[in-house]
Amino acid sequence: MAFSLTDKDKEGLNRALKGKGLRPTKQRTSVYEVILRKKDHPTADEVLLRVRRELPTISLATVYNCLETLVDCGLVRQVNFDRAPTRFCPNLTPHAHFKCTRTGEIFDLPMDPNTLEHLKTILPKGFLAENFDLSFVGSTNQLQ
Amino acid sequence: MAFSLTDKDKEGLNRALKGKGLRPTKQRTSVYEVILRKKDHPTADEVLLRVRRELPTISLATVYNCLETLVDCGLVRQVNFDRAPTRFCPNLTPHAHFKCTRTGEIFDLPMDPNTLEHLKTILPKGFLAENFDLSFVGSTNQLQ
DNA sequence: TTTATAATTAGAATAATTCTATTTTAATTG
DNA sequence: CAATTAAAATAGAATTATTCTAATTATAAA
Numbered sequence: 325m326a327f328s329l330t331d332k333d334k335e336g337l338n339r340a341l342k343g344k345g346l347r348p349t350k351q352r353t354s355v356y357e358v359i360l361r362k363k364d365h366p367t368a369d370e371v372l373l374r375v376r377r378e379l380p381t382i383s384l385a386t387v388y389n390c391l392e393t394l395v396d397c398g399l400v401r402q403v404n405f406d407r408a409p410t411r412f413c414p415n416l417t418p419h420a421h422f423k424c425t426r427t428g429e430i431f432d433l434p435m436d437p438n439t440l441e442h443l444k445t446i447l448p449k450g451f452l453a454e455n456f457d458l459s460f461v462g463s464t465n466q467l468q
Numbered sequence: 469m470a471f472s473l474t475d476k477d478k479e480g481l482n483r484a485l486k487g488k489g490l491r492p493t494k495q496r497t498s499v500y501e502v503i504l505r506k507k508d509h510p511t512a513d514e515v516l517l518r519v520r521r522e523l524p525t526i527s528l529a530t531v532y533n534c535l536e537t538l539v540d541c542g543l544v545r546q547v548n549f550d551r552a553p554t555r556f557c558p559n560l561t562p563h564a565h566f567k568c569t570r571t572g573e574i575f576d577l578p579m580d581p582n583t584l585e586h587l588k589t590i591l592p593k594g595f596l597a598e599n600f601d602l603s604f605v606g607s608t609n610q611l612q
Numbered sequence: 613t614t615t616a617t618a619a620t621t622a623g624a625a626t627a628a629t630t631c632t633a634t635t636t637t638a639a640t641t642g
Numbered sequence: 643c644a645a646t647t648a649a650a651a652t653a654g655a656a657t658t659a660t661t662c663t664a665a666t667t668a669t670a671a672a
Contacts, residue, residue: 474633478625489618490618491619493618493619493620495619495620496619525620525621526620526621527620527621527622527623528622529621529623530619530620530621533619533620534619551623551628551629551630564624
């Protein structure tokens with residue numbers, strides 16, 4: 325086997341799935357593995373390629389299903405940029421995204437609790453946010 | 469004619485286009501009119517329907533072209549929500565978006581300069597943001 | 613006016629995502 | 643530990659969103 329989830333992550337996945345009455349299948353586990361292993365922001369297509377190294381027969385539809393399930397379970401986040409396919413992100417800590425127009429690279433930008441609180445102040449009374457997606461586009465002038 | 473741009477808006481459009489060496493065509497003017505007139509967040513399809521009341525023969529490709537041009541000119545912003553077609557927004561003041569999961573309605577949430585400054589603090593040294601897209605998803609419990 | 617170039621157009625092509633019908637698998641129960 | 647049942651996976655078609663292409667039309671400049 326190429327890689328596998330830590331016991332902690334595996335348990336987290338199983339608990340989250342059970343909490344929703346869903347089954348821990350090898351496809352779901354493998355998609356989650358792939359997402360956790362390389363902390364970038366793959367599209368569904370890229371996830372398919374990576375998962376196929378473990379499960380050569382998995383279909384794109386299943387990848388979409390699994391990703392949707394993981395998002396519903398709160399284990400993965402979706403990231404949107406203008407006119408571009410959805411990307412998926414395993415980082416559950418509060419953060420924003422920055423896409424460099426030069427390189428296409430996407431960076432996670434951590435947000436401290438203070439900033440997060442500040443952000444929430446723009447919500448009017450009666451607006452309850454379940455999640456947010458904050459994306460910057462611009463350029464970076466130094467290597468990260 | 470059903471409606472038209474104010475002189476100020478028309479002048480702004482023409483100036484912006486000229487600044488980029490682009491021509492003020494009736495299609496571009498009409499798409500801009502439609503976007504300014506109803507301050508919601510239409511998809512390209514919805515823009516097509518509205519513009520066709522003025523220009524019955526305009527094509528979807530042209531609508532996409534015009535919208536892209538307006539975005540490039542900084543007169544219109546794109547708004548992204550998970551797995552949903554791009555929406556277009558005429559509000560150029562700093563603001564975020566909130567999509568209500570109950571009604572599907574999208575609200576503009578103004579951001580004061582202070583909040584905007586605070587947001588920028590999450591950008592590391594060397595990251596220059598050209599624009600940002602902040603979207604909340606959640607529910608509203610009162611009529612706006 | 614003519615000319616050169618840009619923009620529009622229709623429709624085809626592509627890309628992203630979802631749906632459908634069938635098969636397989638996991639969990640449950642006798 | 644079989645048989646059952648319901649969920650999930652699968653292939654591929656369908657749909658939706660967006661882009662591209664090649665031909666036509668319109669704009670601006672000379």
